[in-house]
Amino acid sequence: MMRAFKSMPLLGLHLYVVAFFAFMLLPIVVVVLVGFSSTDYIVFPIEGFSLKWFWRVYEYKPFLQSFIVTFEVAIVSTILAIVLGVPAAIGLARSDHPAASVVMTMLLSPLSMPAIILGFALLFYLSMLGFGVSLLSLIIAHTVVAIPYIVRTVAAVYRSLAPSLEEAALILGASRWQTFRHVTLPLITPGISAGALFAMLLSIDNLPLSYFFGSPGTSTLPVVMLSYLENQFDPAIAAVSTLQLAVAVIILVVIERIYGLRGLSAA
Amino acid sequence: MSTASTASAPAATTAGTTNRSRLRALSAQAWLVAPALIFLFIFFVLPLVDNGQRSFVVGDNGWSLANYNKLFFDRYYLGVLGQTIGLSVVVSVICLILGYPLAYYLVRHAGRWRSLVIFLLVAPLLTSIIMRTFGWRVIFARRGMLNNFLIETGLIDTPIHFLNGPISVIVGLVHVLVPFMVLSIASVLQGINPRLEESAQILGAGRTRTFLLVTLPLSLDGIGTGTILVFMLTCGSFVTLLLLGGGSIHTLPLLIYQQFNTTRDLSLASAMSNVMLVIALMCLYIQLRFIRRRGVKG
Amino acid sequence: MIKFPRRDFLKASGAVGAAGLLSAFPNGAFAQNKPDRITVTSYGGVWETAIRDYFVADFKKRTGVDADVQLGNPNQWISQVKASPNKPPLDAVVATAELIIEAGRAGLVDKIDGAKLSNLKDVDKRFVDICEGWGVCFDYGAGGFGFHKGRVKNPPKSFVEFVDRTAKGEWTASMMTPNWNPATIFVIWALNDVYGGKLDDISPALDAIKRMKKNCIFWGSVTDFLTHLSSGEADIGIYPDGRVWAYYDTGAHWIDFINPSEGGAMIPVAIMKPKNAPDIAWEYINSMLAVEPQAKFAEKMNYGVTNNKVVYSDKVKPRITPWEKTRFPPIAEIGPHLSNWIERWNKEIGV
Numbered sequence: 001m002m003r004a005f006k007s008m009p010l011l012g013l014h015l016y017v018v019a020f021f022a023f024m025l026l027p028i029v030v031v032v033l034v035g036f037s038s039t040d041y042i043v044f045p046i047e048g049f050s051l052k053w054f055w056r057v058y059e060y061k062p063f064l065q066s067f068i069v070t071f072e073v074a075i076v077s078t079i080l081a082i083v084l085g086v087p088a089a090i091g092l093a094r095s096d097h098p099a100a101s102v103v104m105t106m107l108l109s110p111l112s113m114p115a116i117i118l119g120f121a122l123l124f125y126l127s128m129l130g131f132g133v134s135l136l137s138l139i140i141a142h143t144v145v146a147i148p149y150i151v152r153t154v155a156a157v158y159r160s161l162a163p164s165l166e167e168a169a170l171i172l173g174a175s176r177w178q179t180f181r182h183v184t185l186p187l188i189t190p191g192i193s194a195g196a197l198f199a200m201l202l203s204i205d206n207l208p209l210s211y212f213f214g215s216p217g218t219s220t221l222p223v224v225m226l227s228y229l230e231n232q233f234d235p236a237i238a239a240v241s242t243l244q245l246a247v248a249v250i251i252l253v254v255i256e257r258i259y260g261l262r263g264l265s266a267a
Numbered sequence: 268m269s270t271a272s273t274a275s276a277p278a279a280t281t282a283g284t285t286n287r288s289r290l291r292a293l294s295a296q297a298w299l300v301a302p303a304l305i306f307l308f309i310f311f312v313l314p315l316v317d318n319g320q321r322s323f324v325v326g327d328n329g330w331s332l333a334n335y336n337k338l339f340f341d342r343y344y345l346g347v348l349g350q351t352i353g354l355s356v357v358v359s360v361i362c363l364i365l366g367y368p369l370a371y372y373l374v375r376h377a378g379r380w381r382s383l384v385i386f387l388l389v390a391p392l393l394t395s396i397i398m399r400t401f402g403w404r405v406i407f408a409r410r411g412m413l414n415n416f417l418i419e420t421g422l423i424d425t426p427i428h429f430l431n432g433p434i435s436v437i438v439g440l441v442h443v444l445v446p447f448m449v450l451s452i453a454s455v456l457q458g459i460n461p462r463l464e465e466s467a468q469i470l471g472a473g474r475t476r477t478f479l480l481v482t483l484p485l486s487l488d489g490i491g492t493g494t495i496l497v498f499m500l501t502c503g504s505f506v507t508l509l510l511l512g513g514g515s516i517h518t519l520p521l522l523i524y525q526q527f528n529t530t531r532d533l534s535l536a537s538a539m540s541n542v543m544l545v546i547a548l549m550c551l552y553i554q555l556r557f558i559r560r561r562g563v564k565g
Numbered sequence: 566m567i568k569f570p571r572r573d574f575l576k577a578s579g580a581v582g583a584a585g586l587l588s589a590f591p592n593g594a595f596a597q598n599k600p601d602r603i604t605v606t607s608y609g610g611v612w613e614t615a616i617r618d619y620f621v622a623d624f625k626k627r628t629g630v631d632a633d634v635q636l637g638n639p640n641q642w643i644s645q646v647k648a649s650p651n652k653p654p655l656d657a658v659v660a661t662a663e664l665i666i667e668a669g670r671a672g673l674v675d676k677i678d679g680a681k682l683s684n685l686k687d688v689d690k691r692f693v694d695i696c697e698g699w700g701v702c703f704d705y706g707a708g709g710f711g712f713h714k715g716r717v718k719n720p721p722k723s724f725v726e727f728v729d730r731t732a733k734g735e736w737t738a739s740m741m742t743p744n745w746n747p748a749t750i751f752v753i754w755a756l757n758d759v760y761g762g763k764l765d766d767i768s769p770a771l772d773a774i775k776r777m778k779k780n781c782i783f784w785g786s787v788t789d790f791l792t793h794l795s796s797g798e799a800d801i802g803i804y805p806d807g808r809v810w811a812y813y814d815t816g817a818h819w820i821d822f823i824n825p826s827e828g829g830a831m832i833p834v835a836i837m838k839p840k841n842a843p844d845i846a847w848e849y850i851n852s853m854l855a856v857e858p859q860a861k862f863a864e865k866m867n868y869g870v871t872n873n874k875v876v877y878s879d880k881v882k883p884r885i886t887p888w889e890k891t892r893f894p895p896i897a898e899i900g901p902h903l904s905n906w907i908e909r910w911n912k913e914i915g916v
Contacts, residue, residue: 009474010376017372020365021387024442027402028391030412034401040815043795044405062613062636084303091299105552107303110311111499112547114520116527117540120644121318122310127648144311147303149496153454156492160458160485194454198447198496201392207506211641215654216604216633225395227609227636233788234815241398248393249386256382343912409798431783510785514742517911521744525911528640529746530903531667 032245034238042235053239062224063240067247070221073135073210074203077142078196084143085150086192090184093155094163104155108148115145116208123212138213138220145209146199150192157191158184204244315544322538334538351518352546354433355501358440362497363490365441366448370489371482373449374456388446400439400510407435407511431513439507444500448493455489456482495554499547519543603656603846605632606642611811615865616659619858624849632656632849639664646673646839653839656846657853661746662696662896665837669699675838677701681847684854684872689888692871695833697897702833703853704868707886708751709829711804713794714821720801723826724759727801732776739790739799740774740781742914743907747832750894751803753906755830758892764902771913778914794820805832810867810884824886831891833871 030044038048057063085107092104110118122141123133131137165187169179210220221244229237325331338344369388377384391399406412407429414426429435459482467477505520512521519539526536607616613636621632635642639660646653650673660668668674676698679685685693685701692702710727712720717736721727731738741748753770760769774781782799784790791812793799806829809822836853838846852858859870864878869885877885 013368013372013376016368017384020369024387024391024445027399027406027442028394030402030405031394031398034405041795041812041817042792060614062609084306087299088303091296095296101552101555103300103304104555105548106312107300107307108495108551109544109548110307111496112502112551113311113315113544114503114505114523114540116505116520116523117318117536118311118315120527120533121314123644124648125310125314125317127645132649132652133645133654140310144307147307151303152492152496153451156451156488157454157458159488160455190454190457194450197389198450201389204393205396207396211637212644214635214637214641216635219636222395222397224609224636225397227613227638229397230610230638230787231608231612232610233791233812238398238401241394245390245394249390252386252389256386343908404792408792408796410796431785509744513783513785514744514915517915522911525744525907529743529749530907531640531664532904535904 028245031238032242034235035242037235037238040234042233042238053235054243056234056236057239057243060228060236062219063221063228065217066219066221066224067244069135069138069218070204071247073138073142073220074200077139077146077203078199080139080143081146081150081199082192082196085147085195086154086188088147089151089154089191090158090188092151093158104151107151110145111148111152114208115206116211118144119209119212122209133213133215133218135218138210138218141209141213142203142206145206146203149198149202150195153195153198154188154191157188161187204248318537319541320537321534322541323534325534334535335542337535338538338542347517347519347522348542348546350516351502351520351543354436354440354516354518355498358437358444358501359494359497361437361441362445362448363494366445366493367452367490369445370449370452370456373453375461385450388449391442392446396443396506397510399443400507403435403439403442403511404430407438430511432515433512435511436508436516439511440501440504443504443507444497447496447500451493451496452486452489455492456486459485491554495551498550502543502547601630603630603632603843603849604635604654605657605849606635606637606639606655606659608638608659609636611866615862619861619865620849620853623855623858624852627852628845628848630845630848643668643673647671650839651841653842655839656842657836657838657849659834659836660700662700662702662833662835663900665700665835666697666897666900668837668839669697673840674699675840675842677837678847681844682851682854684851684856687856687872687874688854689871689873691893692833692835695893695896696835696837700835700837701850701854702835702871703859704862704866704870705831705833705888705891706805706807706868707824707829707831707888707891708747708755708803708805709822709824709886710801711790711794711809711820711822712801714819716797716800720821720823721825722823724756725827727803727825728756728773728777731780731801734780736780736800737798738777738781739793739802740777740783741787741790741803742783743910745784745787747805749899749903749906750830750832750896751805753910754894754899755803755892758830758894759827764895764898765905767902767906767909771909774914791817803829806884806886807866807868810881814867822884824890828890828892829886830894831888832894 033046034042034044035053036049036051037043037046037053038050039046088107092100092107119141122137122144126132126137126140131140166179166183169183170176174182205222206220207222207226210223214220214223221240225237225240322334323330323332325333338348373381373384404411408414409426409428409430413429414423417423418426463485464477464481467481468474472480503520505518505524508516508518508521509524519542523536523539526532526539605616605621607613613634617634621634625631635655639658642655642658643660643664646655646658646668665674677685677693677696677700682701688701693700695702710720721730730736741752743749743753752774753767756773757767757770760773762769782793787808790799790802790804793802795817804822806822806824809820813820836850838850854872856872856874859872860875860877862868863870863875863885864881867881867884869888871888
């Protein structure tokens with residue numbers, strides 16, 4: 001009886017988790033269903049089932065092309081942000097010098113800038129430098145906003161680690177690089193993966209930044225989707241979203257198989 | 268500048284190391300921070316300084332503070348400022364309340380379901396925000412799923428107007444942002460040794476006391492991270508407000524979007540974004556100091 | 566290995582990015598350097614299909630030069646031209662007259678020249694004048710009433726009637742807001758003009774909207790109008806003719822359109838050539854003014870076109886509002902008042 005009473009909060013927690021995910025998945029289910037609609041206009045509940053909108057997505061070239069660009073930009077900019085952000089987070093996390101807060105604030109500040117302003121400012125600035133409207137400009141822009149996510153999550157995780165672990169390694173004769181490689185890196189991996197995941201997700205869904213760097217070869221999916229939606233209101237847009245979700249699910253499953261998704265929160 | 272910045276490590280950790288190795292650690296830290304700092308200086312600060320000048324040029328009259336005068340002394344724009352911050356606070360608090368139990372579950376109780384939970388958490392973020400808001404519109408519509416459900420179960424008689432109001436905006440934003448809160452908290456909770464909680468319980472503290480006195484204080488860093496993230500992201504979001512708000516809430520990003528799209532008054536738009544940047548930097552700085560102090564004391 | 570200095574690192578990352586760019590887009594990104602390709606622009610969806618299949622196809626057939634179509638919207642394109650005026654990434658830009666005038670006054674655009682455009686003689690002069698000579702319109706939409714035939718049996722004939730009956734609560738109106746740029750013309754200017762307002766004071770328009778407000782649902786985005794009508798949340802609203810008919814053709818046969826007796830406001834879509842774009846771009850603009858591609862465009866898009874030799878088919882003729890029955894907004898003069906209009910809208914209508 002005592003046991004049953006004790007597990008009450010746990011039962012409540014389980015029920016809460018189920019309700020939470022019902023909330024998270026509800027609008028997604030609506031979108032996926034609309035993607036299978038048989039009518040030419042958007043209506044819910046759908047009036048019939050068909051795959052024709054998926055065919056339309058395949059037919060409409062900009063969808064497919066921008067799909068590739070979107071993932072390319074997300075992956076490259078996230079890698080760049082990791083290379084730049086992880087050392088910075090480690091350098092700053094444990095420092096209690098007053099200037100460290102200032103520097104940290106500076107590194108996190110891209111979070112607070114409305115992307116539409118940043119995109120506009122970067123377009124003029126990068127054009128001045130001669131980068132113009134190109135994939136490189138797009139990647140630079142996305143890297144700027146990806147850095148804070150990496151810095152923030154890695155710093156939080158690194159700060160919660162006991163410094164004695166690294167000290168022990170150093171005292172036992174490991175070089176700085178060895179210490180980093182075999183002690184620090186494994187311990188901060190959850191932070192890196194959480195930050196990288198944030199950065200990639202926001203990059204994939206970023207409209208206001210990508211918008212300014214669109215060209216026939218560098219339009220990302222959100223830019224193409226919005227311009228499609230504004231001029232043709234049909235379920236193709238739901239079908240693209242469904243495909244985007246499917247691809248992402250496949251990537252997540254592959255990551256899970258190779259690396260383990262639990263790495264996102266597990267040490 | 269950054270050579271001095273990252274100077275002294277906490278006294279406890281440096282005690283016992285020699286001066287030479289301390290110096291080595293010091294220069295190494297500056298070197299670690301420099302690349303990111305320089306990258307952001309070139310590709311974030313300089314473009315914004317370049318752009319920020321626009322806000323002081325009104326019409327053809329040269330330099331002027333007219334935009335800032337308007338933003339700080341006109342009641343309408345002050346209201347907009349208030350709504351922007353108010354909305355961000357509300358969304359952050361709701362995300363924290365909804366997200367913390369989930370993060371706790373994820374780390375302490377999910378067990379072999381952990382991958383599935385993370386997966387379910389992340390998956391919704393992988394559909395376009397435009398379509399997610401469309402999903403909410405369907406659910407919240409006057410003759411939509413939610414109203415039909417409430418009427419059938421007899422909870423209400425006439426349809427409620429959820430759409431184009433604060434409720435739908437907040438629900439939409441929480442839906443998009445709560446995963447960021449959960450993952451931020453979870454990645455810190457993960458670093459807390461469960462033995463600490465166990466020892467507290469062995470020493471006679473109940474579940475609630477253990478949570479309040481051990482788990483919660485130790486996870487403050489994660490709470491801070493998540494809250495800053497959600498606060499900033501709400502502050503900067505306009506797609507959800509545009510598509511679910513129906514104009515019921517006016518925030519700075521929405522007005523900035525309007526200036527870009529309709530009036531092309533880039534000078535006022537730059538002024539508004541400068542104000543947003545300053546507010547956000549202040550919040551960031553205060554929160555960082557707060558976390559640091561807590562971290563040292565705890 | 567991790568010890569490379571910052572400068573090399575930047576170079577390296579630049580090189581990585583550039584290599585990715587080159588391998589991914591051998592043709593598209595550097596189109597402007599190659600005389601055998603130009604870059605033109607289009608709105609997305611059905612627009613893009615029409616631009617590619619009719620105007621680009623005609624241009625390619627006549628000149629042998631191909632054109633890449635960049636998707637997006639005019640704000641983005643004009644910003645991109647503004648950012649690189651000496652080497653514009655776009656060779657012919659579709660935009661609203663208002664943006665073209667702004668770019669023209671900033672010295673970014675070549676004036677339209679009859680000597681370079683053989684089809685210009687068949688286009689009414691008003692379609693060049695409305696862009697202050699910086700561009701030429703190739704199609705236009707008229708903002709009249711789109712409504713649900715089943716629920717609005719006796720539609721209003723004029724703006725005045727629409728305002729009065731909406732205020733009385735005969736129906737719920739789906740109302741556009743200035744977040745969708747054309748609303749400044751279709752709603753604010755149109756109502757203001759009908760009620761005798763001047764450009765520097767839009768009180769008449771705002772008063773009319775305040776009277777209607779309690780029976781209105783305001784939009785978030787341009788397709789909300791169609792969602793509102795199909796879900797039953799609204800019954801009628803001000804909407805461009807072409808969009809109403811495009812929706813009709815998807816199977817929503819309950820929708821109808823009427824041009825108010827005062828004449829709906831006309832919003833043209835124009836094309837311009839950025840300064841420093843290659844001369845071959847004039848030929849593309851000429852294709853956009855040609856009879857045959859314009860006729861096909863009208864047939865597909867349900868929008869009126871500007872070449873007066875175009876003969877509409879029996880299907881679209883009754884749908885298209887002749888431009889003589891629309892009202893031309895003074896776009897060049899509206900520009901300076903827009904900030905004030907929007908601020909008053911935000912403060913007084915508040916949506």
